[in-house]
Amino acid sequence: MATLKKRHANAMDSKADPATTNNKHILDDDRRTAARPGTAGVIAERILSPKTALFSWTVFIGFIAFFIFVAYGGHYTLPTPVMEEHHPVTGKPQISEAYMRRITGHLSETIGLRVSGTAQDAETERFLINEIAVIEEKARIARARGATDLPKIDTWVQVDDGSHQFDFMHEVVMKMYSNLTNIVVRLSCGPECDENALLLNAHYDTTLGSPGAVDDGVGVAVMMDVLRVMSLSPSPKKNSVIFLFNGAEESFQDASHSFIVNHELKGSVRAVVNVEGTGTHGPEILFQANARVMIDAYSKAPYPHGTVLANDLFETGIILGDSDFRIFRDHGNITGIDMAIYKNSYLYHTQLDINENMQVGVPQHTGENVFAIVNYVADEVDLRQIPEMTNDVVYFDVAGLFFVTYSAATAIKMHIVFGIAALAAFLVGASRPSIKSFLSIPVSLFAAVVGPFVLATLFVSLGKPMQWFSHEWYPFFIFGPTAIAGMLAVQYAVHDPKASTGANELSVFSGVQVFFTALLGLATNAGLGGSYILAMFSISLTVALIFNRARVGTQKQISGQSEQMVVHAVGFSTYLIASAIPTTYFATVAYTLIDVLVPLTGRMGPSTPVDHLVAGLVGLVAFLVCPSFLAFAHRFGRPILLKAITILLLVQIPITLFSLVALTPYNHMHPKRMFIQHLRNTTSGETAVYLAHADQGAIYDSYIAPLEQLLGVKAVYKTSKEDKDDWNSVFPISEFIDSYVIDTTPFIRSQTTNKTIAESTAPLTDLIKNPPRLTAENISYDPTTGLRKVTLLCTFPDHIWTVITFDALLKGWSLSSKVPSPDQFHYVIRNAGGYGTDGWRLDLEYAVAGEMGANDKLRIEMISMETEGFDWRVEEERELEGTGEIGIMRKIINAQPDFMALTYMSTVATVFNL
Template sequence: MDALNALKQRHFTNPFDNDEDHLHQISIFSPETLVDAAIRSHSRSNSKSKSVSVDYDDYSKSSKKRRSTFSNIKAILTAWGIFIGFLALILAVVYQIHYRLPAPVYEGMNPVSGKLQFSEENVRQVVRHMTRNIGYRVVGTDQELETKNYLIRELSNLKENARLERLRGSHDLPHFDMWVQVGDGSHRFDFMSKVVMKMYTNMTNIIVRLSCGPECDQNSILLNAHYDTTLGSPGAADDALGCGVMMEIIRIMSLRPAPKKNSVVFLFNGGEESLQDASHSFITSHELKDNIRAVVNLEACGTSGPEILFQANSRVMIDAYRTVPYPHGTVLANDLFATGLILSDTDFRQFVDHGNLTGLDMAVYKNSYLYHTHLDLDEFLEEGLPQHMGENTLALATYLTEEANLVNLERTSSVVFFDIFGLFFVSYSWTTAIRLHILVGGLSLFTVATQASRPTVRSTLSILLSFVVALLLPNFSVVLLKALGSPMQWFSHEWLSMALFGPMALAGMFGIQYLFHDKKASNGANELNTLSGLQMFFTFALAAVSYVGLASSYVFALFTICVTTALVFNHKKAAINLKDNREVTHVDLATYFIASLLPTAYFSFVCFSLLDMFIPLTGRIGVDAPVDHIVAVMSGFITFVFCPPVLAFSHRFGRAVLKRIILGLVVAHLIMVLISSTVIHPYDELHPKRVFVQHLRNMTSGESVLYLAHADPGPFYEPYVTEIESMFKTDAKFRSGSANPSDWNAIYPFNQFLESYVLDTTPYIRSQTTNKTISESTAPLTDLIQGAPKLIAENISYDPETGLRRLTVLCTHPDYIWTVANFDTHLASWSLGSSDPFPYATHYVIRHVGGYVSDGWRVDLEYYATGPEDKLRIELTAMETEGFGRDTERELEGSGEIGVMKRIVKSRPLWTTLTYFSILTDMFEL
C-alpha cells in the first residue's frame, strides 16, 4: 500500500510523467489500474524479488492491456478535447463580438422621446443617390459636377430647415455657414517609393461650419470626407458613406443647441482619389485653415464590419475617442500603418503635413475585396455599419465641440491605446506604459526567484525556435501549392489561409518541442519548464520592444502577466496538493486556462482584423509580390500568438504522443492542400480578380492597342487573356512592367505593380466601322483624332553663361482629364511652389488633374542645357472623359460604333472586376 500511495501522490495531476511505454489515465484511476500500477512500481524497486503475487482470476493479460490502452487514449483525448474545446469556445464568442454591429435606426427622431437621433436610413439615402443616380464620380467628369450640385442642394436644404426652426423659437441653434471653394495649386506626393509632382486646377471643396459665433470660431474641429471616386468604382463606402454620415451629423447638430466651446467644420472634398488635391487646397488656402485645430477623417477600404481607428497622433484626440459608444482601434494598427506595408493613404496626410494638425483617421476596412471596384455599392454596405460610424463620429463631434480643449495640441506617437472587444477604450501615456512594463517584468523575475517559474535556457530557446519555425515552415505549403498550379488558393476565403498554413506552422512548433523534450526529466517537468520558458520569452520581448519605444509593446505585457499569473496559480495549487513535502513539478490543467484566456481572446479579436485587412490586400499589391509567402508567414504568426501555452501542453503526454500529433498535423495539411487545389478557385464574383484595361492611341507611332494587366500573381493569361484574344481575333504580346515603366503612366505611380498583355485593335476597328475610307485605308487610325492634347513652349530663352534654358510649357487638353507629363532633365527651378526640384538630373513625373471644365495648365521650367537647341523631350499622356461607369467610349470621327472598351466591359467574367479607361499619348520636343 505504501507503493500505491506514493504512486497516487506522484501522478495525481499528470500520470504520464517519465513513462512513454505505459500511458496512464489522467487524474481518474480505476481500482484495477491502480493495483496494476502499484505492482509494477514495487516490482521495479525489488527486481530480485519473486514474492509479489496478485490474483488476476477476473482478468486476462490481454484484456488488461486492451483496457489500459483504451484508458490511455481516452485520457489523451479527454485532456486535448477539454483544452481545444476551451479555445474553440473563446474563438466562437470573440467572433460574435468582433463582427457585431448596432441595429440600424430608420427614423431621424425618436418617436418616444421626440429627440433627434442618428439615422442609418438617412445616410443610405445619400449613398444611394450618389452611387445609383450619379455613379462614378471621377474628378473632371460630368458626374463630378452632378455630385457637387447635389451636395450643395442638400446642404442648402439643411441650412434652410435650421433657419425655419430658429424662426419657430429655437434661438439657441448654431450659426450655419457654407462655402464653395474652387482652387488651383500643386504639391509633392511621395507614395509607393515614387515621387509625383501634383498639379490641380478647378479643384472643388464644399464647406459647412456650425458654431456659436465668433467666440467659438477661433478653435475648430474639422470633419472630412471626399465625394469623388476612383476609376472603375461608384464608391459607396469610399466615400459616399463618409459624406452621408457628415450630412446626417449636420442635420442633427444644426437643430440642437449651438456648441459651447469650439466650432465644427465639415469638409466635403472633391479630389481625394486624384492624390489628395482637394484636401491640400483646403488646408493651404481656405480662409478657415488657420482656425482648424484638429481633424477627424472618415474613410473606407472595405464595406462591412465596424470602422477602425488606425491613425491617431495626439493624446487629447485619443482621449476624445473614449467617448464613442462603439470603440474599435489599437496602436497596433497605428504602428502597422506607419511601416508603409499597407499600400494605402488618406487625406489625413495633407492635414498633418501641411496643416500641422493632430487628429484621428478612421476607416471601414472589412471585406475590402470590393474596395475600388464596380461592386462598391450601397447593397453591399453591411447593415449597421452606417449606424456604427455615424454614432461614433457624432459622439466625437459633440465632445470636441462641447468639452475638449483644442488649444496647443501636440503631436505624439507615445500613447498606448486599444479597445477591449469593442466595449471599452483604454489609453495611457508612454511613461505609464514603461512603469507598467517594469512592474510586469519584475513580477516575472520574482516568480523565478520563488521557484514558481522554472525556465531553463533549453526551454526558452525552444520557444524562440518554435516562433521562427512557425513563420518559416508554412512556406513549404506554398511550394506544394505552386507545384499543383494553385497560387493564391486562399484568396476568396480568409479562413482558408489558416486551414492551409496553420497545420504546418503548428507541426513545426511541436516539432521543435519534440526535439527539445528532456528525456531525463518527467513530462510534468518538461511542461513546467516550457511554460516558464514562454514567460521568459515574452519578458525579454517586452523589454526589447519597450527599449525601442514601440507603443505596441503592450501586447507582450499582456502575454507576460497572464503566463506569470498562471504560474503563480500553479505553484499555489501544487503547494495545496503537496502532502509529504516532496517537490512537485507538474502543470495543473486549470493553469492553461488562466494563461490562455485573455491572450487568446484578445489576439483572436486582433487576428480577425489582421486577416480581414491583409488577405484582400494581396489582390492589389503587384504581380511580383510574393503574396503566397506573405500570407504563409502571417498565418504562421497567427498560429503562434493564438495560444502559445499549447507549446507547454504538448509535453503533457510525452514524446511518443507528441510525435503522433505532429504526423497527424502533416497528414491533415496534405489532405487540406489537395482538397483545396481541386475544388476551390481563388476568385469569385464577390472576391474578384482586379483587371486593368486601357485602350491606348499613340499619336507618335499611330498604334491603337489594348493593354490588359493584373495586380496579383494569380492566374490571368489562361482564363482571361486568351478569351480576349479570341474576341478580337489577334494574339496578345506580353510586356513586362519593369522593362516598360511608361506603359501605364496614366495611373502613375500605381503602374509599377502591373504587367501587361497587349493586343492590336486596329484590325478589329477596321472590321467594325461603317466608314469605307477607314476600313480600306492603311493610314494610322490616330490620323482621324481631332482636338488631341498639345504641349507648346513659350517665353523660351537660353543663358550661355549659366547654361540654363528657360521656357513656359502650356498644355491644352479639351475633353481630356488626368494628364501626365514625364521627362528627364536636370532642373534648376520651376514654378511649382510646393517644393524645389532635385539638385541632380533625374526623371520627373508631373500629374495634373482638373475639376469639371478644366482643359489646360502651364508650368515654368528652367533646366541645364548644352545649348539653345537642347530641347526638352516630354511625353504626355491624357485620359478620355468617357467610359466612367456609363459604358461609353469616344468614337473616331466618322468611324461609326466601334466600342472597343464597351465590348470589354460587357464581356467581363463574373470573377473579375475592371478598372478601365482610354488614353492618348504623344511625344513633344519643346
C-alpha cells in the same frame, strides 16, 4: 512505502485539479508510473489511456475555442440601424442609418462614378449643396419656433488652383490641380468659438470604375447626418466644427490640400477627424492617430475599435493606400484621427462598391462614433493650444466596449513591473525554464512559419497561387495543420524522456513565459506601441505560474510529503489563467490582421510573394493565439505527441489535394482585379489594349486567350519595368503591374465599314479629334548661366487627369513646392481639374549643356484620359473618328469572366519636343 507515497501524491494532484486526470480513465498506478534507477522518489512518465488523453485535449481546445468565439462576437457585432431621423419619444434628432443610406444610394446609384473633372463630379456638388440648404432651412424654421440656442451655420463653396508634392510607393509625384471644389460648412456658437475648430473631413469623388458607396459615400453621408443632428441641437460650447466635403481625394488628396493652404478657415483648424472607407463590412477602425487629446476623444465613441498596432502597421508602408489625413498632418501641422471602414475590402475600388453590398449597421456604427467624438471635442476639449503631435500613446479597445489609453512612459513603468514579477516567479521556483525549453519557443515559432512556407511554395510551383483568396479564413484551413505540426515537431525534439511529463510541461510553460518577457523588453526598448500585447502574454503567464506554484504547495501540505514527491504538472486552471486575457484579445487582433491582409493581397502586384506572406501570417497567428499550447503538448509524453504530429500531417494531405483541385481563388464577390487601358499613341501611331493584373493569380487561359481569339492578335507580355511609361495615367501604381498588350489596329481595320480606313496605311491615331496639345511659349536662354526657360501650355478638351514626364536638371518652376532634386531627375507631374477644366500652365527653368543653348529642346511625354473611356456605361465609348461602330472597350468588357473586376480607361499619349 515509496509506491504508496507516489500513489497518494498523484491522487492529491487529481483532487487539486480534477480536470487534469480522471481516475476512471487512468490505468493502474504500476502501468502509468515507473521509477527510474537513481531517481528515487521522483515521478517519471505518466502514461494515460487514449480516452483520458482525448478528454483532456477536448477540454483544452474547448476553452481556447470559447475565448476565440467570445472575441469574434465582440469584434464583429454592429449596432441595430436606426430608421427614424428623430427619436419617436423625445422628438430630438438622432443619427439615422436610413438617412445616411439615402445619401449613399443617391451618390453611388443615381449619380454613379464621381471622378474629378467629369459631369458627375459637378452633379455631386449640386446635390450636396442642395442637401446642406435643406438642413439650413430646417434649422431656420426651428429658430423661428423658439429654439434660440441652435448653432450659427456658415457655408462656403471653394474653387481653387494649387500644387504640391505627393510621395507614394517610394516615388516622387508632383501634383497640379485647377478649379477643384470644396464644400465647407461651419457650425459655431459665434465669434468666441470661431478661433478654434475641429475639422471633419470626407471626400465625395470616386476613383476610376467605382461608384464609391463606401469609399467615400459613407463618409460624406455620416458628415451630412452629423451636420443635420448638430444643426438642430444646442450650439458647441467651446470649439466650432468645420465640415469639409472635399472634391478630389482619389487624384492624390488635391482638394484637402487646397483647403488647408488656401481656405480662409485654415488658420482656425486645431484638429481633424478624417472618415474613410476601404471595405464594405464590419466596424470602422481607428487606424491612424497622432495626438493624445484626439485619442482620448476617440475613447468617447460608443463602439470603439482600434489599436496602436494598426498605426504601427500603417507606418510600415505594407498597406498600399493613403488618405487626406496625411495632407492635414504634413501641410497643416494638424493632429487628429483617421478612421476607416475596412473589412471585406475585396470590393474596394471596384464596381461592386454599391449600397446593397454595404453591411447593415455599418453607417450606424460609424455615424454614432463620429457624432460622439465631434460632440465631445466641440463641448469639452480646450483647443486654444494646438494639440501636440505625438505617437507616444498606447491605445486599444476591449471587445468594442471601451477604450484603453495610456502614455508610453506609463507603458514602460508597467513593463518594468511585469519584468520584476517574471523574475520573482523564477526566484521562488514557480518558473522553471531550462535553456533548451526557452530556445524551443522561438524555434517553434520559426517552424510554425516554415511549414506553411514550404506548402505555399508547392502551390505556387504547381501554378495554383492564391487558392485561399476567396475567403479570409481559407488560409487557416489550407496552412493551419502544417503550422501546428511544425510547432509540435520542435517540442517532440526537445521533450526529455528522462524527466516526467510534468517536468517537461512546466519547463516549456516557463520557457514560454521567459520568451514573451524577453520579447517585451526588446519591444519596449524599441518604442513599439504594440508591445502592450506582449505585456498581456507576459503578465498572464507569470500570474499563472505563481498560481501553479501555490497549487503545488497546497498539494504538498495536504499529502505531507516533500515537494519532489508531488507531480509538478501544470493544471488546467493554470492554462485558463494564462490564456483567458491574451488569447481572447489576440484573437480580435488576428481578425483585424486577416481582414486587412487577405483581401489586400489581390492588389499588391504580380511580383509580391503573397502566398508566402499569407502563409507566414497563418504561422504567426497559430503560434500567438495560445503559446501555452506548446507546454500542453508535453502532457501525455512523446508517443502521444508523435501521434498528434502524424495525424496533423495526414490531415494536411487531403486538405492540400482538395485545395489544389476544388478551390478557386476568385468569385463574383471576391474578384480578380484588372486594369485595362486602350492607349492611342499619336506619336508612334499605335493603338493597343493593355491588360494589367494586380496579383499573382493566373489570367491567360480564362481571359487573355479568348481576347486574342476575339481580336485576332496575339498578346505580348510586358513586365512593369518594360511598360510602366505606358501606364503613366495611373502612376505610381504602374510600378507594380505587368501587362498583356494586344494591338487593336488590325481588328479595327477589319471591322470598320469605312473602306478607305480599312485599306489605308495611315496611323489610326490620325482620326483622333481634338487630341491634347502641349505648346511652348516665352522661351529664353541665358548663355552665362546655361539656363533655359520655357512656359508650357496644355490644352485637353474632353480629357482629364493629364500626366507629363520628362528628364531634366531643373533649377526652378512655377509649382509651389521646391524642386525635389538638385541633379538630373525623372519628373512625373500629374494634373487634376474640376468639371470644365481643359488646360493648365507650367513655367520651367533647367540647365542645358553644349552649344544647343536655346534650341536644346525638352522631350516631354504626355498622356491623358478620355472622359468617356472609364464609365461602366460602355455605350458612351468614344470611337475613333470615321471608323464606325466597333467598340473595342465594349467587347473587352463584355468578355470579362464573372470573377473579374475591371478598372478601364481610354487614353491618348503623345511625345512633344519643346
